[in-house]
Amino acid sequence: MGYFDGFKVTFRTLFEDRVTLSYPDEKRQKPERFHGRHVLNRYEDGMEKCIGCELCAAVCPARCIYVRGLDNPPDAPVSPGERYGYVYEINYLRCIHCDLCVEACPTEAITESKLFEFSFTDRRDAIYTKAELVVDDEGRPRELPWEDWETGDDEHTSGWMRATSPSGAARYEGQVQWSGELGYGVRAPEPGQQPPQQPAAAEDER
Secondary structure (H helix, E strand, C coil), X not given: CCHHHHHHHHHHHCCXXXXXXXXXXXXXXXXXXXXXXXXXXXXXXXXXXXXXXXXXXXXXXXXXXXXXXXXXXXXXXXXXXXXXXXXXXXXXXCCCCCCHHHHHCCCCCEEECCCCCECCCCHHHHEECHHHHECCCCCCCCCCCCECCCCCCCCXXXXXXXXXXXXXXXXXXXXXXXXXXXXXXXXXXXXXXXXXXXCHHHHHHC
16 A cells, blocks of 8 residues: 555545544443443332342352341331341442343342443442442432433333343243332333234235
């Protein structure tokens, strides 16, 4: 390639459509199953879904989750089970957002939002506690000062089809497989796995 051939390539690209965005003024829409910052969900009645079983901490490959369960007080239970998550911490200096904690959770307590734009000036802020992870009284994730929440980042935080969930099978098409969630109600069924059915007339012609 000669000296001026390089300029030809540069000049030709000036008339092509741009594929880059002027971030942060322009942002791409995040996928439905985007792995972002975690949240701890509540049932529709406000009770916490976490039962302190510590399965998320056990399955975490980065060992960034610390959980301690405690017996529910009989007069004011925190969760529907016998125990609840008394201590819940996630160290985001270690987290790799693999989503294995979501896969392992038996009550759909821990899920991930679409938020990924958050940074820390203090390493202590990177350790999220239960008070920061549990959704508020309206079912919305708590927005912290160092997080840049965009419209839609808090929607469908429980919208994950786990590999072990029955909604991955075609015979469960159209059936609700998720429990109710505070602020969002009962989540819609997962999309079907079967191909669309052809009209009966077309089948008769065959």
